[in-house]
Amino acid sequence: MNNQQSQPGVDLVQPGVDLEEGRQVSEVAADIAIVGGGIAGCWLLRLLSNSGYRVILFEQEELGCDQTLASQGMIHGGLKYALGGTLNGSSEAIAGMPRRWRRCLAGDDDVDLQGLPLLADTYHMFAQRSTLGRLTTFFASKALRGRVSRLDSEQWPSEFTGFNGVVYDLNDFVVDVPALLSHLVSGLEHCTYRQRIDANNLMATPNGYQVKAGDTTYNVGTLVSCAGNGSRELINTLGLNDLQTQSRPLKQVVVRPKHGVKLNAHCVTGVTSNEPRLTITSYGQGTDLVWYVGGLLATTGVDRSDAEQIAFARRELAHCVPWLDWTGADYSTLDVDRAEPYQGGGVRPDEAYVTKIGNFIQCFPTKLTLAPDLGDRVLSELPPASTNLPSLPPNQQTVDVGHFRW
Ligand SMILES: Cc1cc2nc3c(=O)[nH]c(=O)nc-3n(C[C@H](O)[C@H](O)[C@H](O)COP(=O)(O)OP(=O)(O)OC[C@H]3O[C@@H](n4cnc5c(N)ncnc54)[C@H](O)[C@@H]3O)c2cc1C
Structure with a gap:
């Protein structure tokens, strides 16, 4: 050769x-x-x-x-x-x-x-009660056995304390x-x-x-x-x-909250498209805690200015994760292109x-x-x-x- x-x-x-x-x-x-x-x-x-x-x-x-x-x-x-x-x-x-x-x-x-x-050994999915419609049946179906399971509230990890809705365990990890x-x-x-x-x-x-x-x-x-x-x-x-080749852009949101709670989960509250409303991963702790947020927020965010995306992210987090206190959280955006065939x-x-x-x-x-x-x-x-x-x-x-x- x-x-x-x-x-x-x-x-x-x-x-x-x-x-x-x-x-x-x-x-x-x-x-x-x-x-x-x-x-x-x-x-x-x-x-x-x-x-x-x-x-x-x-x-x-x-x-x-x-x-x-x-x-x-x-x-x-x-x-x-x-x-x-x-x-x-x-x-x-x-x-x-x-x-x-x-x-x-x-x-x-x-x-x-x-x-x-691993940063997280399991990944979760959550939705406010009664917003999932027929997805509730789909997630419980035989076809998804072993890939998603609904948790009883006493099995919820502590980061969901105060949440009123449904929480699933996925076999994913970070x-x-x-x-x-x-x-x-x-x-x-x-x-x-x-x-x-x-x-x-x-x-x-x-x-x-x-x-x-x-x-x-x-x-x-x-x-x-x-x-x-x-x-x-x-x-x-x-x-x-x-x-x-093709390039598909995203506008991710980086949040530095003061509440100190880590979350690794998709939010599918009221989801209407084939993508989670928010995809959240967490890094660091205390004052260094970062929530990195993607999902539909980041896909649609490419049509927003940075300021509009931050305002939108504030509203989304307040609506989807209302049990945590968002006072004093710091927000920024990250633009990144996905390179693909x-x-x-x-x-x-x-x-x-x-x-x-x-x-x-x-x-x-x-x-x-x-x-x-x-x-x-x-x-x-x-x-x-x-x-x-x-x-x-x-x-x-x-x-x-x-x-x-x-
Ligand atoms: C915001 C975001 C979130 C994502 N989240 C997930 C996720 O949670 N799970 C998942 O499975 N996937 C995820 N993906 C997709 C995943 O990140 C990508 O598919 C993957 O990282 C692509 O890796 P890569 O090695 O092909 O490219 P890259 O990581 O982009 O690496 C390409 C490298 O090539 C180098 N390079 C380019 N040109 C040259 C040159 N001429 N000479 C020398 N070096 C060069 C660059 O500097 C770069 O380091 C995500 C993507 C994005 C953008």
Whole structure:
């Protein structure tokens, strides 16, 4: 696959001199270069390295810095896509994912996540009484057994004390996203490289691709784009214009309440569309407590100014979570685009997306939850790993994990 043939025990790092610059340069052979260090890139770095591939990941900023660290970190089984009262492609493609992640957490899958802290081990759904209509019957139906269960009020967690309505337990959970990324790259830090990849340093070769980073030239068999919102530009650079992408914006709301109560739950009070009214995840505690709020609020929020979105969020929280005191809460907004394969009509894709053109693979997980599915699809597209390639040498430009975007 690579133009350098490997021999046991022979180091494939080849020093030379850059004739234009007069600097010492090295050539390194690897199976795969990943562009982009969000969940897709970090998951693949771990999975493919475990599977015997030599992989180098290029990230222009920090790991997770775009969509991944703006996400709510929910590993979910798609029930939120079935709020129209029927199971559909979106809800079913994802249904097995919480179980799959729990296998990873137990160390029983391709990617070992043992020891990864969870921010919430269960996720809830709540609605004010008598606003659910026929959804009450749907949630109790056989088709949803094991995915959603109604809690008796004495089983409610303490954050619902004072609420007058119905509370459900979902088999979803919330991961600590920065910890997840750290976990995935742990021990592989030397396989990450802080470098933007563009026409200045990327070249197609007869056997794959050549990427120049610092004084090193990486010769790789396969280039895997996990560049999220940077994918369009990368695709254009490579002239693969038939690959179509879409971008779907959100206006999330970040709330810093004074009441000190954490909540991880969908609000479906009076829900009329196939999306929760509010999707809430909580971080930190005391004066550092943050409620990060998405759902329909964030989807429709793209048509509001920041000030309008904040005013709307205040009203929504006062109406949907009236048992908590919102006095003194601080509000801000976060705009973020979701990068996806083109679907037509701007609709949400159901599955992880992987497509291969020659030695190039484009990936969109489309949801954090679908990272294991993405991994399966990429593995099935790859040629066998090269044998006897040495480990990648250390580099001075390894990439740090970023921080939550709020
Ligand atoms: C507000 C929000 C909430 C969400 N909540 C959830 C949730 O709770 N559960 C869920 O399952 N999913 C959720 N999602 C979806 C999920 O976050 C995304 O599907 C996922 O994070 C996409 O990961 P990614 O690795 O493809 O992209 P990204 O995380 O965007 O990573 C792409 C990376 O590529 C880098 N890059 C781009 N161009 C280049 C280049 N030329 N050279 C080098 N590096 C480059 C970028 O810097 C970036 O770090 C949410 C999304 C949003 C926006």
